[in-house]
Structures are given as structure tokens and as C-alpha cells.
Amino acid sequence: MNKTPLLKIKDLTVTYPCGPQGKDEFKALDQVSINLNAGQIIGIVGESGAGKSTIGKAILGLLDPPAKVVNGDITLLDNPLIGLSEEQYTSIRGEEVGYIYQNPMTALNPVLTIGEQVIEAIEANTNMRGKSAYKHAIDLLEQSDVSFAEDRLKKYPHQLSGGLCQRIVFAIAIAAKPKLIIADEPTTALDVTVQQSVLQTLIKLSKQEQVAIILITHDIGVVAETCDYVYVLRNGKHIEQGITSDVLQRPTQDYTKSLMASVPLIEKRLHRFALKQQDNAEDTSRGLQYLREKEKTESLTKGPILEVCNLSKIFITPSSMFKPKDLFTAVNNVSFTVNRGETVGIVGESGSGKSTIGRMILGLEDITEGSVIYRGKDLKSIIDNKERQKHCLSMQCIFQDPYSSLNPRMSAGENITYGLKAHKLIDGNKAKSLAQDLMSLVGLKKQDADKLPHAFSGGERQRIGIARALSYRPDFIFCDEPTSALDVSVQASLLNLLKDLQEQFSLTLLFVSHDLAVIRQMCDQVIVMKDGVSMEMGTNENIFKQPKSPYTKSLLSAMPVFNP
Amino acid sequence: MITYICKRLWQSCILAVIMSLIVFLGMYVVGDPVEMLADEDWTEQDKIELAIELGVDKPLHEQYFSFASDIVKGDFGTSFVYNRPVLDLITERLPATLEIALLAMVIGLGIGIPLGIFSGIKSNSRASKVISFFTTVGYSTPNFWQAIILIMVFAVFLQWLPASGRGLTNSMFGIEWSLLSIDGIRHMVLPAVNLAIYKICMQQRLAKSGTQEILYQEYMVYARAKGISRSRIIRRHLLRNILIPIVTITGLEVGGLIAFSTVTETIFSWPGIGKLLLDSIHMVDRPVVVAYLILITLMFVVINFVVDIMYAFLDPRIRHQK
Numbered sequence: 061m062n063k064t065p066l067l068k069i070k071d072l073t074v075t076y077p078c079g080p081q082g083k084d085e086f087k088a089l090d091q092v093s094i095n096l097n098a099g100q101i102i103g104i105v106g107e108s109g110a111g112k113s114t115i116g117k118a119i120l121g122l123l124d125p126p127a128k129v130v131n132g133d134i135t136l137l138d139n140p141l142i143g144l145s146e147e148q149y150t151s152i153r154g155e156e157v158g159y160i161y162q163n164p165m166t167a168l169n170p171v172l173t174i175g176e177q178v179i180e181a182i183e184a185n186t187n188m189r190g191k192s193a194y195k196h197a198i199d200l201l202e203q204s205d206v207s208f209a210e211d212r213l214k215k216y217p218h219q220l221s222g223g224l225c226q227r228i229v230f231a232i233a234i235a236a237k238p239k240l241i242i243a244d245e246p247t248t249a250l251d252v253t254v255q256q257s258v259l260q261t262l263i264k265l266s267k268q269e270q271v272a273i274i275l276i277t278h279d280i281g282v283v284a285e286t287c288d289y290v291y292v293l294r295n296g297k298h299i300e301q302g303i304t305s306d307v308l309q310r311p312t313q314d315y316t317k318s319l320m321a322s323v324p325l326i327e328k329r330l331h332r333f334a335l336k337q338q339d340n341a342e343d344t345s346r347g348l349q350y351l352r353e354k355e356k357t358e359s360l361t362k363g364p365i366l367e368v369c370n371l372s373k374i375f376i377t378p379s380s381m382f383k384p385k386d387l388f389t390a391v392n393n394v395s396f397t398v399n400r401g402e403t404v405g406i407v408g409e410s411g412s413g414k415s416t417i418g419r420m421i422l423g424l425e426d427i428t429e430g431s432v433i434y435r436g437k438d439l440k441s442i443i444d445n446k447e448r449q450k451h452c453l454s455m456q457c458i459f460q461d462p463y464s465s466l467n468p469r470m471s472a473g474e475n476i477t478y479g480l481k482a483h484k485l486i487d488g489n490k491a492k493s494l495a496q497d498l499m500s501l502v503g504l505k506k507q508d509a510d511k512l513p514h515a516f517s518g519g520e521r522q523r524i525g526i527a528r529a530l531s532y533r534p535d536f537i538f539c540d541e542p543t544s545a546l547d548v549s550v551q552a553s554l555l556n557l558l559k560d561l562q563e564q565f566s567l568t569l570l571f572v573s574h575d576l577a578v579i580r581q582m583c584d585q586v587i588v589m590k591d592g593v594s595m596e597m598g599t600n601e602n603i604f605k606q607p608k609s610p611y612t613k614s615l616l617s618a619m620p621v622f623n624p
Numbered sequence: 625m626i627t628y629i630c631k632r633l634w635q636s637c638i639l640a641v642i643m644s645l646i647v648f649l650g651m652y653v654v655g656d657p658v659e660m661l662a663d664e665d666w667t668e669q670d671k672i673e674l675a676i677e678l679g680v681d682k683p684l685h686e687q688y689f690s691f692a693s694d695i696v697k698g699d700f701g702t703s704f705v706y707n708r709p710v711l712d713l714i715t716e717r718l719p720a721t722l723e724i725a726l727l728a729m730v731i732g733l734g735i736g737i738p739l740g741i742f743s744g745i746k747s748n749s750r751a752s753k754v755i756s757f758f759t760t761v762g763y764s765t766p767n768f769w770q771a772i773i774l775i776m777v778f779a780v781f782l783q784w785l786p787a788s789g790r791g792l793t794n795s796m797f798g799i800e801w802s803l804l805s806i807d808g809i810r811h812m813v814l815p816a817v818n819l820a821i822y823k824i825c826m827q828q829r830l831a832k833s834g835t836q837e838i839l840y841q842e843y844m845v846y847a848r849a850k851g852i853s854r855s856r857i858i859r860r861h862l863l864r865n866i867l868i869p870i871v872t873i874t875g876l877e878v879g880g881l882i883a884f885s886t887v888t889e890t891i892f893s894w895p896g897i898g899k900l901l902l903d904s905i906h907m908v909d910r911p912v913v914v915a916y917l918i919l920i921t922l923m924f925v926v927i928n929f930v931v932d933i934m935y936a937f938l939d940p941r942i943r944h945q946k
Contacts, residue, residue, distance in 0.1 A: 181851065229846075
């Protein structure tokens with residue numbers, strides 16, 4: 061093996077000025093060193109804010125101003141990279157180092173054809189021009205497993221799926237046969253089956269062409285499947301490094317250990333994630349009491365609380381200037397039953413119609429066909445407005461994106477109680493103390509009720525969202541990918557919280573996720589969906605241990621396996 | 625596509641009818657054309673005869689219906705003042721306005737967009753701040769004042785350029801154009817620049833804010849990561865994306881320039897269509913005003929239609945909208 065490393069990063073420190081007049085600085089990276097040889101795949105893992113992407117951008121001189129490198133060296137084959145001019149970098153970018161961007165849909169320019177974007181990269185980084193560049197583009201796409209290559213070159217990014225776009229970004233990265241590829245979260249935006257094939261292509265490339273790859277990711281499963289060597293970062297600091305299997309299975313640092321404990325496993329269902337119990341000094345009893353005061357109109361016997369019968373949803377796009385009317389069947393004849401106190405999970409890839417089902421149950425989306433029977437009553441049959449309101453208030457929702465689902469101009473407390481106030485279920489004086497009680501119940505600080513949402517982290521915001529849903533004392537909560545925007549450790553603690561709440565109040569949850577491992581940990585019953593059709597339905601153990609449908613099997617086999 | 629065009633046409637017909645009603649009523653309220661045209665020594669009998677001749681003796685709704693049915697036949701009526709077909713009057717004047725309007729728009733886009741992109745990319749530089757200062761001033765001082773300053777500097781003090789009239793014209797396709805003679809172009813410069821100042825400022829601001837927004841999109845960073853040259857990134861990746869809002873505004877602005885360059889045309893005595901409108905309103909020359917405004921309405925409909933098509937051309941996402 062080559063003794064001099066291909067890429068050498070030594071004591072790299074990157075800072076952002078912050079505070080008034082930029083006097084303070086925030087260290088995005090703090091004394092990080094990395095070595096990489098040809099043909100090696102290294103993983104850089106960490107949670108958001110760890111500075112993973114900053115490494116990739118620093119190598120290519122793409123740091124957004126005002127960020128700057130204050131210390132350290134980056135050398136590529138003994139040539140220093142720090143301090144090059146934009147022109148000098150142009151000859152490195154694309155030619156020596158290929159870059160695969162996190163989100164393929166936003167990395168490609170929406171108004172230019174795929175062909176133009178591939179060919180401009182070829183012409184910029186190789187000697188090929190015109191016809192030969194066009195031929196090379198077709199070759200590259202075929203190498204990257206893009207079918208109908210010639211036809212795809214004429215298309216625009218929005219006409220292709222995320223997976224195809226990612227493969228095109230991939231084709232651009234290998235256009236000039238670079239020695240190093242930086243892949244920044246290359247599979248985060250993709251479904252598991254697509255993720256699998258993208259990772260396979262990366263591995264193939266490093267084995268056959270001796271390309272070195274830096275894989276930046278937060279997904280431990282991906283690292284376990286792909287990387288030879290791994291670096292763990294946290295808040296810009298180097299925590300641990302080593303051979304992948306060593307670091308993942310025998311972590312030596314506390315942070316790495318807790319990170320590993322947070323990863324949801326697909327192999328077996330745990331009761332809770334083994335996180336350190338945080339001392340919750342806050343008094344949660346009043347919040348608990350509020351939730352228990354629920355009118356006992358119905359007995360809490362086990363039995364179906366929700367029945368979904370032959371539910372279908374067809375979206376109609378009206379005709380426009382360039383297109384005739386278009387019909388799209390999002391949900392096709394789906395039926396299932398949810399028992400009181402149970403968690404039912406709907407799992408499927410993007411576009412499978414899983415969220416649409418939940419939205420129809422809540423009445424956020426009109427039902428095209430079929431019926432939703434909740435607490436023995438079909439929503440459509442209720443004519444009395446008061447009764448309908450009562451009916452609807454006991455169904456609540458936790459939304460996918462904690463950043464956009466809270467009103468940014470209302471304080472956390474107001475966000476939790478404004479719905480109650482609108483329905484005159486509580487008067488203004490009590491609202492504030494209720495918000496505080498609920499906040500301590502979901503693990504937030506009471507005194508933070510007056511802060512605006514932007515002062516909270518993503519995980520904390522999602523807790524506010526949970527508190528808001530709980531404020532109605534619901535029987536049923538629809539959780540629409542509640543943790544998909546969050547880091548694994550945050551996800552683990554939120555899932556623990558949901559489980560605790562469910563045990564205490566016999567809540568019924570409908571849990572939608574694309575993440576099989578999360579569904580495995582959370583749900584009693586599982587429904588697997590594809591293209592609006594329910595492929596398979598069964599208990600957690602049955603689906604994960606003896607899947608019957610070939611689609612479920614393919615999903616399960618595509619999941620990256622991580623076994624600590 | 626065809627249903628869309630039909631829908632558009634139907635909407636514009638309704639718009640034209642409403643427009644003509646409003647203008648017809650408005651002009652009725654403004655004054656009596658007979659009083660404007662009559663000499664002081666006319667008798668009542670003379671005035672009545674004139675009224676009958678012009679057709680203004682009938683009730684208003686009858687006047688409107690005879691006017692409307694003539695329009696449907698393609699006859700826009702006869703001017704009270706000039707006693708000539710309105711359409712002739714308008715088509716005679718239109719080329720003069722088109723000339724300076726289009727020249728002004730070309731200057732506005734040609735200078736405004738590059739300035740805007742530059743100040744968007746180098747938004748922290750001193751040059752960018754100076755540019756933005758001047759465009760703010762240009763945007764907020766009144767048009768007529770700018771015209772007077774232009775005349776003072778270039779026509780009076782420096783005596784480089786003529787301050788009024790159209791100069792020599794040459795004919796092409798049977799229409800007289802100032803663009804075709806050196807003297808005509810010299811006459812065009814000041815009014816066109818006067819109209820263009822406002823457009824330069826507007827385009828600079830639009831292009832600047834567009835650039836600052838697009839510059840931080842991920843595909844711009846990714847384009848750099850691909851190793852493409854800077855000029856290509858600006859030409860293909862940036863320009864194409866900022867053009868969409870610019871096209872919208874430019875469409876409306878072209879319409880505005882053609883229809884309402886009245887102030888500039890008056891100051892520079894440019895014999896365009898705007899000056900015709902002003903004179904006609906003054907003389908209560910109802911057929912001219914009504915026909916003019918109906919034509920303008922139709923022109924805006926056409927411009928908006930062209931803008932919609934441009935959108936689809938510029939942004940494939942609109943073209944393939946599901």
C-alpha cells in the first residue's frame with residue numbers, strides 16, 4: 061500500500077465570527093486531523109452541528125463566508141490546498157476531487173437540462189468537447205446505473221426521482237476520474253432500496269478504480285455497511301477514530317457509547333432506548349393530573365377505537381396551459397383497525413400514501429371513497445357541529461417538521477394553548493400555567509414557556525408539538541414522521557417519551573415513518589404500503605421476522621445492518 | 625393549450641367591454657365636446673347641428689351601443705376634433721412611441737441587469753453600495769425633474785443633443801421611423817434616456833435581490849464544486865434563474881412605457897401616442913380616448929400572455945406542471 065496518504069488533514073480549525081461586531085468566534089471545527097489513502101472509504105459520523113460537512117467544504121474551498129480556516133493544513137498528494145485562489149481551486153474541483161451533494165434535488169439547477177449539467181462538468185474538467193463530451197456523458201450515466209441515458213439527458217431535474225438525481229450527481233462526480241470523492245450525506249434523501257444501490261456503486265468505485273471516498277453521514281447503519289475506517293465528531297471536536305467494527309461495537313468514549321445506544325435496531329424490539337435517565341427535577345404531577353382529569357365518557361376497554369374501511373384518495377390536478385386534467389391515486393382501498401392503547405405503524409417509501417391516510421383520518425384531507433369510523437361513529441354521519449368538534453378534538457397530530465409546524469411569532473406556551481383558547485376550553489389565566497405544566501411533562505423547562513420557538517432546538521420544538529397535541533387530552537394521536545428531521549440521540553429520547561406517555565394515558569398512536577427500525581421499536585401492528593396500496597399487515601414480530609410480501613422482504617434486506 | 629388561449633381571449637373581451645363602459649361614462653362626465661369645439665360667435669342652432677353631426681344629441685346608452693357595434697365591425701369611430709378615423713390617428717402616432725419605448729427598455733435591461741448582478745455578487749463592496757445609492761435616487765426622484773435636468777445639461781449647457789421633436793425620419797414599410805436617420809437618433813436619445821433611467825434603477829434592484837437569493841442556493845455551491853468557471857456559473861446558472869421575476873416586471877413595464885409615456889413625450893414634444901391621449905382628454909375627444917384605452921387594455925392582455933409563455937420557456941417546472 062502507498063505510504064504517503066492521498067489526503068492529509070492536520071489540525072484543521074474553522075471558525076465563524078459571531079456575537080456583536082463578530083468579536084466572538086464559533087469553532088465549527090476544532091483541531092481535526094484525518095488521513096486517507098487511495099481506495100479507502102472513511103466515514104465521518106456525528107450529529108447535526110458536529111462539523112462533518114464543514115470538512116468536505118473546507119477541502120474544496122467552498123466554505124460560506126464568513127467562515128474561515130484559522131489553523132491547520134490540508135494536503136492532497138503533498139500539494140497544500142489551503143489558501144488557493146478561486147481559479148486554482150477550479151482546477152482541483154471536479155478534476156482531482158469529486159463532490160456528491162447532500163440533497164440531489166437541490167444540487168441540480170432546476171432550469172437547466174440534465175445533459176447540460178453533466179456535459180458542462182465534462183468540458184470543464186477534461187479535454188473532451190462537443191460530441192465526444194456528449195458520448196462520455198452517456199457512458200457516465202450508464203456506469204452510474206441510469207437507464208435510458210440518452211433520454212435522461214434531455215430531461216430536467218424535477219422530472220426525475222431523487223434516486224435518479226443522486227445517480228446523476230454521482231455521474232458528474234466521477235466525470236473526470238477524480239482521485240477522491242467527498243460524499244456528503246449521499247443517501248439521506250433517498251428511500252432504503254435506492255440507498256442500497258447508491259452505496260453499492262460507491263463501494264464498487266473504490267474497489268475497482270482505487271478512488272478514495274470520504275463518506276459524511278449521521279446514519280450509523282450506512283457507515284457500518286460501507287466504511288473501512290471511521291471518525292466520530294461532536295461539536296467540531298474529534299471524539300474517536302478507528303476501524304469501523306471496533307468503533308461501533310466497542311466504543312471507548314462515553315459519547316460514542318450513548319450514540320450507539322440511540323440507534324434504533326431492526327433485529328429486536330426493545331422496551332425503551334437504553335439512554336441515561338435524565339434527572340427531571342421539574343414537577344410533572346400537575347401535568348399528569350390535567351391529563352387524567354379527562355371526562356370518562358367511555359370505558360377504557362380494549363377494542364377498536366378506529367376503523368378504516370376501504371379508504372381511497374384520488375388527487376385531481378385541473379387542466380392547465382400545458383397539461384390536460386390529471387388523476388393520481390394516492391391511496392387505494394386501504395382498510396385497517398386500530399385498538400385502544402395500541403400503536404399502529406404505517407411504513408413505506410416516499411409517495412406511498414402513508415401520510416395521506418393519516419390526514420384523511422384527521423379530516424385534513426377530503427376522503428374520496430371509503431369511511432373512517434372513530435369511537436364507533438362515522439365522521440360523515442355527524443351533523444351536529446358541537447358533537448363534530450368534540451369528536452375531532454380528541455384526535456390530534458404531531459407533525460413531521462418541528463421547524464414549520466410551530467407559529468414562529470407565538471411563544472412556546474402560546475403555541476401549546478392557543479387552540480384550546482380558540483375553542484374556549486380554557487380561560488386565559490389558566491392557559492399559562494397549563495402550558496408550563498405540560499412543558500415539564502414533556503421534559504422541557506417550565507420557565508421557557510415565554511421563549512419563542514426559534515430559541516429551541518429541533519428536538520425541543522418537537523416536544524412542544526407533543527405538548528400541544530396532549531393539551532386537548534386526546535384519545536388518538538397521529539404521528540407523521542415525528543422524528544425524521546432529528547438526530548438519532550434526540551430521536552431516541554423522543555421515542556422514549558412517546559412510549560412513556562402512551563403507557564400512562566393509554567394513548568392510541570398511529571405512527572407513520574419511512575424508517576423501518578423506528579417502526580420496529582415503536583409499533584404493535586405494522587402496515588406496509590407501496591404506491592397507495594397496503595402490501596402487508598400484521599403484528600410487529602410477524603412483519604419483521606416472517607415477512608410474506610416480496611416487497612417487505614426487499615425493504616428489509618435493503619436496510620443497512622448495524623449490529624453492536 | 626387551446627382551451628387556455630380561448631379562456632384568455634374570453635376574459636380579455638369582458639375586460640375590454642368593462643373598460644369601454646367606464647371610459648365612456650367618465651368622458652361623458654368630463655365635459656361637452658360641443659362646447660369645446662364651438663367658436664364664441666356660434667349660435668345655438670350651430671351648436672345643435674354640430675351635436676347632431678357628432679351624434680352626441682342622443683341618449684348616452686344609444687351612443688354607447690352605436691359606438692360598440694361600430695367597434696365590432698372594426699370601426700373605432702371618427703375623432704371629434706380632427707374629423708379623421710381614430711384608428712388612423714393612433715397608428716400614425718404609435719411608431720414614434722414604440723421607438724423610444726423599446727429603446728428605453730433595451731437600455732434599461734442592458735444596463736440594469738448587469739449592474740444588478742454585479743452588486744448582488746459583490747454586495748459588500750463599496751461599488752455595490754454606490755450603485756445602489758444612485759438607483760435609489762433615480763427611482764425616487766420624479767421623472768419630469770430628471771427630464772428637465774437632462775435638457776439643461778445636454779441640450780442647453782453642452783448643446784450636444786436636441787431637446788425636442790422627432791428630427792428627420794425615414795420610412796420603412798410605409799411607416800416613418802426616426803431610428804433610420806442620424807438626426808432622428810440624436811433626437812431620440814434624450815427622451816429615451818429619460819424613460820430608461822427609471823427602468824435601469826428598477827432592473828438593478830430586481831436583479832440584485834434575485835442574485836442574492838439565488839447565490840446561496842445549493843446548486844450554485846454545487847456548480848462551483850463541479851469545477852465550472854465563474855463566468856459560466858453566472859451566465860447559465862445564475863442569469864437563467866433570476867430572469868423569471870425580471871420577465872414579469874419587464875412585461876408590465878413595456879406596456880406601461882407604450883401606454884403612459886405621456887409626461888416624457890410632452891416635455892420633449894415627442895409626437896407620440898401619449899401626447900395624443902393628453903390632447904384628446906383636454907378636448908373631450910371621446911372616440912379617441914375610448915379607442916385608445918381599449919387598445920391599451922388589449923395590449924396588456926397580449927403582453928401578459930407573452931409573459932406567461934416566456935415563463936414556461938424559462939422555467940421547465942412550469943412547462944411540466946402536473
